[in-house]
Amino acid sequence: MSVITQPTDVLRQQDPQMADVLAGEQQRQAAGLQLIAAENFTSKAVLAALGSTLSNKYAEGYPGSRYHGGCEYVDVAEQIAVERAKALFGAEHANVQPHSGSSAVLAAYAALLRPGDTVLAMGLPYGGHLTHGSPANFSGRWFDFVGYGVDAETGLIDYRQVQELAHARRPKAIVCGSISYPRHPEYSAFREIADEVGAYLIADAAHPIGLVAGGAAPSPVPYADIVCATTHKVLRGPRGGMILCGSEFAERVDRAVFPFTQGGAQMHTIAAKAVAFGEAATPAFATYAHRVVANARTLADALEARGFAITTGGTDTHLITADPAPLGLDGPTARGRLAAAGIVLDTCALPYGDQRGIRLGTAAVTTQGMGEPQMVEIAALFARALRGDGAKTRTEVTDLTREFPPYGE
Incomplete structure (x- = not known):
């Protein structure tokens, strides 16, 4: 059985212009201090999965229920990724198909909301993400977002303000999570406020999820109805997203990912996610x-x-x-x-x-x-x-x- 080896050598022979680009980027990463909070270095094993022949396979649907033939191996790859994610985070259900963190958030909204619903989330000036109501993003165009902020003196989330806004606006969902808030959210406080107004609680844990996996941050899984996350950043996997939730939302989440917001799963990326989940469990x-x-x-x-x-x-x-x-x-x-x-x-x-x-x-x-x-x-x-x-x-x-x-x- 032949094995594909030395892909960089192959690229150098076939497309030296692009090989130069890849070599330049590798040198840039190695020679500088990479301090972008959303970036990390994957393992060589993750890179190997990303560059594998699984990238050739079309696999719309889910394991055991695909719209294409020849999925016997990619089904196993996705099942491994799902089971590892569930075990790593203590979740009843995991969907590992989202192409990005934003795709995961879009699917969460699709599972729980309808256009025009009111959503309470951290305001963009305080660290909210584009998917938390930016007018340039689908979230700000499709939903009525209300932004909460932080205390002017401490810079910490003002939970009294969150509570007051929730009672005044009665949102269908509350989102906790940020791209630039360096403290742990009080998930129990968000859960209590959501219950007071009958709202869903969505945790956007794109940044801290890797710390959660390593036991260095509290987990949103016991508190949130749906947890959205990325698989890169601290988690050190491939660029991509995932969703964790309880069994009661599993079917809604899966349908929101496919066929509502995405087509065929990127099976090479899903295999790389499985590798990263395995590494994160050590x-x-x-x-x-x-x-x-x-x-x-x-x-x-x-x-x-x-x-x-x-x-x-x-x-x-x-x-x-x-x-x-x-x-x-x-x-x-x-x-x-x-x-x-x-x-x-x-x-x-x-x-x-x-x-x-x-x-x-x-x-x-x-x-x-x-x-x-x-x-x-x-x-x-x-x-x-x-x-x-x-x-x-x-x-x-x-x-x-x-x-x-x-x-x-």
Whole structure:
């Protein structure tokens, strides 16, 4: 039986232009500090599944009930992914077909809501996602979103405001989750408020789900009717989404994913998700998840010592959001100077103001093997880069990352 080997060599021979692009991206990832909170490095096993012949297979439907023949192996792959996800998160049902986190949220809304329904979610200026009511997104066009915010002094979710808005607007669903809130949501408080007004509770756990898998964050599964998540970020799997729910919503969720919002499942990605779920069930991953949080807290403290204003006063997760205004910079300017030094991160909205801050995460650098001493060093690199010394700092960044190659030598 022949085995496909050395795909990069094949690509180099057949399409050297694209091979150069892939090689350049691999070098970019290895030579810089990848601090985008939504990114990570997958294992080689996950990459192997993504590049497998499962990408050739069309498989509309679900295991045992496909619209195409020849699904005997992909059925097994999806069943493995589903069972591993259920066991990992303690869920009664899992759907691993969503192509992305946004696709998972769309399916959750489709399962529970109808166009025009009122939904309560974190407002975009406070860290809400596009799928939480942006007018540029399907969510803002199809549903009546009401945004809750955070306390002006602490930066923490104002649960009294959530409760008051819920009673005033009587939403059909409440969404808890954010792209830039560095603290753990109080899922029990959201559940209580949802029950008070007869609303569904949807948890958008795209960012913390990997920490949940490693026991480094509380789980929304016991509280939410539906949990939407991504399989990349801290979870360290392929880019994609998933949905967890109780058995009472299983059929509605499955129909909302297929055939309502998606067609054929991406079976190579589903196989890669199964690999990632298996990795996340190991003690080594639990150690990793806790190290991610420890690194984030150390980095937040070190950045604060360098003059950054850290929102909420710190972090419970992999996320850090910071305001560089005390240094005389806005978020976009800071991001540009850091990028020139090989430090890659995002900007984000800051509560109660039009300015933008920076958002970063420690998942990828922790995967590389960096620890708390390196977080202190990274904060020093931030300070030098923001002073405009990009070229020298870039050399120091390269020296640091050379010690921690993402895929070994």
